[in-house]
Amino acid sequence: MITLKELNRFNLPTTPEIDKNLAILLERLNLIRAAYGKPLFITSGLRSQAQQSALIRSGKSTAPHSNHLVGAAVDIGDQSGDFYDWCQANESILEEAQLWCENRQGPWQHLQIFPPKSGKRWFNP
Secondary structure, three states: OOOOHHHHHOOOOOHHHHHHHHHHHHHHHHHHHHHHHHOOOOOOOOOHHHHHHHHHOOOOOOOOOOHHOOOOEEEOOOOOOOOHHEEEEEHHHHHHHHOOOOOOEEEEEEEEEOOOOOOEEEEEO
C-alpha cells in the first residue's frame, strides 16, 4: 500500500487544495497498486516550485505548471518498462481509477489525477 508520506517525502507545506489532491491521488494509486499486484516505488510526488524550477533548468522537465506542484501527479520508478507495459495493457483499469499517463519519457511512469488538455488517457508532456 502506498502512503501519504511517500507522496510528500520532503514533508513540504500543503494547502487544503494540495491535501485534497494528495488524498485523491493516494486513493487512485492504491487501486492501481492492488490491480498491478507488485510494489510501486514513488520517485517523485509533491514538488516545491524550487524543485520544479531545478528540473526545468536541468532539462528534465518542460512543465512550469506541473501537476506535481499541486499534489496531483506522481512518477513511479520503472527502469524495466514493466509498469508502463502493464499500464498500456490495462487502460480500462487506469480509466476506472481516473488516472492519466504521460507517454514514456524515461525510467519512470508519470500518472496524474487531472486529464491533460487533449483529454486523452495517454499524452505527451
